[in-house]
Amino acid sequence: EPEVTQTPSHQVTQMGQEVILRCVPISNHLYFYWYRQILGQKVEFLVSFYNNEISEKSEIFDDQFSVERPDGSNFTLKIRSTKLEDSAMYFCASTDNYEQYFGPGTRLTVT
Amino acid sequence: AQTVTQSQPEMSVQEAETVTLSCTYDTSESDYYLFWYKQPPSRQMILVIRQEAYKQQNATENRFSVNFQKAAKSFSLKISDSQLGDAAMYFCAYRIPQGGSEKLVFGKGTKLTVNP
Numbered sequence: 001e002p003e004v005t006q007t008p009s010h011q012v013t014q015m016g017q018e019v020i021l022r023c024v025p026i027s028n029h030l031y032f033y034w035y036r037q038i039l040g041q042k043v044e045f046l047v048s049f050y051n052n053e054i055s056e057k058s059e060i061f062d063d064q065f066s067v068e069r070p071d072g073s074n075f076t077l078k079i080r081s082t083k084l085e086d087s088a089m090y091f092c093a094s095t096d097n098y099e100q101y102f103g104p105g106t107r108l109t110v111t
Numbered sequence: 112a113q114t115v116t117q118s119q120p121e122m123s124v125q126e127a128e129t130v131t132l133s134c135t136y137d138t139s140e141s142d143y144y145l146f147w148y149k150q151p152p153s154r155q156m157i158l159v160i161r162q163e164a165y166k167q168q169n170a171t172e173n174r175f176s177v178n179f180q181k182a183a184k185s186f187s188l189k190i191s192d193s194q195l196g197d198a199a200m201y202f203c204a205y206r207i208p209q210g211g212s213e214k215l216v217f218g219k220g221t222k223l224t225v226n227p
Binding site for chain 2: 031033045048050055056093101104105107
């Protein structure tokens with residue numbers, strides 16, 4: 001069964017550093033998402049992406065964040081200068097318009 | 112703004128018993144979808160069940176069923192014959208089909224403990 005994959009599973013970085021989280025959505029899906037879950041809290045929408053552009057972004061998704069689909073298979077989330085409060089689980093998802101399929105997540109720890 | 116409320120931060124159930132998790136939502140839309148996701152300790156998000164708002168019939172998936180009350184904006188999840196593997200965080204979520212974004216809006220979750 002096709003699945004969404006994410007790498008790395010865990011990333012530790014120092015405050016102020018740039019990180020890139022990678023996702024490979026399911027191949028025939030056209031809509032892609034990033035969500036964030038701070039430990040112990042609910043899952044929050046960050047951004048949606050369709051036809052090579054952002055279709056919606058939340059207030060959390062400020063200028064420090066960017067997304068890209070560089071090669072037709074990968075879907076990346078870049079955080080330009082990480083802050084302590086960026087420590088969270090980051091989930092990628094893609095949809096076939098019926099349901100959203102989530103990847104296993106990347107745990108980002110900012111020290 | 113759409114909101115999803117799960118009023119039970121924690122619930123517990125005895126193995127083989129039935130438990131109901133509550134969820135209410137706020138929307139002015141008439142066409143939308145509702146979901147329950149399970150998040151075990153691995154933190155993977157797993158879809159449990161889905162309900163389309165235009166369908167009057169409550170969705171069921173094996174031991175999982177929902178009680179969808181559209182007028183009351185209520186969407187509860189019933190787990191029958193609870194198993195130890197059902198222990199997890201359960202998130203209720205809402206989505207408007209709007210052609211392009213269709214983001215999910217989640218509640219804060221209910222932690223379910225299953226006692227042997």
